[in-house]
Amino acid sequence: MNRQEKELYNLVKANVKLIQIVSYETLRFHGMLIGVSRELKRDFFIWNRVEGIKKWNAAERFFVAVEDEDDSSNPSFAIDFYKNQKECIFLLEDFYPDLTENPRMIKTFRNIAGENTQNKTLVFSQPFLQLPKELEKDVHILELPYPDFDDLKAIYNKVCEPHNISNSGEPDHELIEAALGLTIMEAEKAFSLAYIENGQLTGAEVPLIIREKENVIKKSGYLEYYHPKETMEDVGGLDNLKEWLRKRGRGFDKSAKEFGLTYPKGILLLGIPGTGKSLTAKAVGNLWHFPLLRLDMGKIFGGIVGESENNIRQALKIAEAISPSILWIDEIEKGMSGISSSGSTDGGTTARVLGTFLTWMQEKTKPVFVVATANNISQLPPELLRKGRVDEIFFVDLPTEKEREEILKIHLKRKGRHPKDFDIKSLAEKSKGFSGAELEEVVKEALFQAYDEEKEIENSHISTAIEKTYPLSHTMHETIVKMRQWAKSRAVSASKDEPEKLEDKGKDVPKLRQESYNNPFI
Numbered sequence: 171m172n173r174q175e176k177e178l179y180n181l182v183k184a185n186v187k188l189i190q191i192v193s194y195e196t197l198r199f200h201g202m203l204i205g206v207s208r209e210l211k212r213d214f215f216i217w218n219r220v221e222g223i224k225k226w227n228a229a230e231r232f233f234v235a236v237e238d239e240d241d242s243s244n245p246s247f248a249i250d251f252y253k254n255q256k257e258c259i260f261l262l263e264d265f266y267p268d269l270t271e272n273p274r275m276i277k278t279f280r281n282i283a284g285e286n287t288q289n290k291t292l293v294f295s296q297p298f299l300q301l302p303k304e305l306e307k308d309v310h311i312l313e314l315p316y317p318d319f320d321d322l323k324a325i326y327n328k329v330c331e332p333h334n335i336s337n338s339g340e341p342d343h344e345l346i347e348a349a350l351g352l353t354i355m356e357a358e359k360a361f362s363l364a365y366i367e368n369g370q371l372t373g374a375e376v377p378l379i380i381r382e383k384e385n386v387i388k389k390s391g392y393l394e395y396y397h398p399k400e401t402m403e404d405v406g407g408l409d410n411l412k413e414w415l416r417k418r419g420r421g422f423d424k425s426a427k428e429f430g431l432t433y434p435k436g437i438l439l440l441g442i443p444g445t446g447k448s449l450t451a452k453a454v455g456n457l458w459h460f461p462l463l464r465l466d467m468g469k470i471f472g473g474i475v476g477e478s479e480n481n482i483r484q485a486l487k488i489a490e491a492i493s494p495s496i497l498w499i500d501e502i503e504k505g506m507s508g509i510s511s512s513g514s515t516d517g518g519t520t521a522r523v524l525g526t527f528l529t530w531m532q533e534k535t536k537p538v539f540v541v542a543t544a545n546n547i548s549q550l551p552p553e554l555l556r557k558g559r560v561d562e563i564f565f566v567d568l569p570t571e572k573e574r575e576e577i578l579k580i581h582l583k584r585k586g587r588h589p590k591d592f593d594i595k596s597l598a599e600k601s602k603g604f605s606g607a608e609l610e611e612v613v614k615e616a617l618f619q620a621y622d623e624e625k626e627i628e629n630s631h632i633s634t635a636i637e638k639t640y641p642l643s644h645t646m647h648e649t650i651v652k653m654r655q656w657a658k659s660r661a662v663s664a665s666k667d668e669p670e671k672l673e674d675k676g677k678d679v680p681k682l683r684q685e686s687y688n689n690p691f692i
């Protein structure tokens with residue numbers, strides 16, 4: 171018996187009357203319930219709207235339809251049938267349409283919860299968590315997590331059997347690990363497809379399993395399995411942040427736990443647009459060699475009530491299943507902008523999604539490290555900024571002169587040029603107020619210019635490109651000053667250097683309408 175089966179067994183044995191199983195994996199919980207009913211020597215029935223009531227025949231190992239004159243697909247009939255049983259486990263599949271907003275059925279369930287019966291359990295299953303408020307105290311909710319390593323090993327063995335694959339030895343550890351985050355059916359399909367494609371199931375098939383997993387995760391719409399090419403070498407400056415990440419990364423070492431360390435929870439990167447927040451998030455994946463999942467908060471918010479909360483729970487479950495992992499929530503404020511109107515326009519959905527996320531942040535025990543980025547501070551819910559939610563809040567400012575040198579060198583090298591062929595120092599001096607993204611653009615622009623002139627790129631090309639660029643910091647001067655003030659008491663500087671004072675050039679600069687989009691105080 172695995173952990174979930176044991177939990178279910180204990181609940182049924184303890185005479186818990188109503189259990190809700192939250193899972194997509196029908197066959198998995200059928201198997202669990204069959205196992206529990208066998209252990210406890212109880213009859214096991216299943217009802218669903220299409221097939222009516224079926225009884226598990228333990229000797230023959232199949233379900234037999236329960237014949238009756240009445241319409242057994244009628245939910246009321248199913249409940250009456252359950253009431254007439256002496257000892258059983260009765261599973262109602264996808265029952266929520268008959269339960270939600272149906273006061274009679276809710277009352278019936280409440281009565282069942284209060285009945286003085288022994289050895290009878292009513293289980294109802296559905297793919298997502300949704301329970302009428304009135305039943306919250308009467309129902310035990312069992313959310314099935316994604317299969318763990320041992321579950322997947324069992325699936326691997328099942329797939330191996332018909333193919334006569336010798337599995338006398340242990341399966342490849344990485345192969346099984348690669349399937350974490352897949353449901354049982356998905357893992358079975360992934361192993362089978364990999365076998366069909368390569369005629370074997372070894373460590374060499376890891377990329378095939380990962381590819382299948384990427385597809386499955388992408389289908390969710392709000393999560394993406396990300397393969398970052400970027401490393402910390404690609405990030406110029408931000409030495410405080412880099413040092414913090416290096417040090418805290420050691421919290422995932424095997425010996426760290428014994429030493430008394432806990433897993434790092436996560437960080438929030440706030441700051442000016444184009445300063446390397448997203449870039450750093452990607453680079454953390456490579457620094458720690460953990461899979462990186464990108465969560466799109468905007469897409470979490472589905473159209474149907476309850477769906478958004480289900481989406482976030484599902485996303486967090488996947489991140490936990492593939493842990494140790496990094497959950498990158500880019501531009502977290504975009505998803506949270508409804509928070510100010512929560513309770514009115516969006517019916518509190520945003521607040522509930524945030525609540526689910528924050529509770530998870532607080533209680534999570536699995537090594538999932540969250541990297542959340544934001545540049546619109548005014549839209550961030552204060553709950554997110556409260557101490558203890560994340561390990562640290564970093565403010566990412568415009569690069570200092572020394573940092574601009576590093577960034578220019580990185581982008582020149584990336585284009586196959588030698589930084590020593592350029593007067594990096596003077597270019598860095600000249601580009602005061604430029605963000606990393608603008609420096610990257612400057613290098614690109616200079617390359618275009620040189621190519622057009624049919625020359626090799628020279629210092630003058632970059633210098634001219636700098637002159638021609640009007641950096642965002644000029645138009646956003648006021649905003650940046652306010653942002654720095656805001657960050658002083660609330661965040662740690664990502665950079666080791668003091669930020670440079672900016673000259674106010676923005677007074678007579680006409681602002682584009684789109685600029686308000688990135689303006690953290692609008």
Ligand SMILES: Nc1ncnc2c1ncn2[C@@H]1O[C@H](COP(=O)(O)OP(=O)(O)OP(=O)(O)O)[C@@H](O)[C@H]1O
Pocket residue numbers: 404405406407408441442443444445446447448449450543544545569577580605606607608610
């Ligand atoms: N510190 C840096 N070092 C090297 N390159 C940088 C740096 N900052 C920005 N860049 C370049 O600019 C690009 C855009 O930066 P990035 O997407 O990380 O900005 P951001 O801070 O997330 O901005 P936004 O707030 O607009 O999302 C990066 O892909 C990188 O090429």
Ligand SMILES: [Mg+2]
Pocket residue numbers: 447448449500501543
């Ligand atoms: Mg970004």
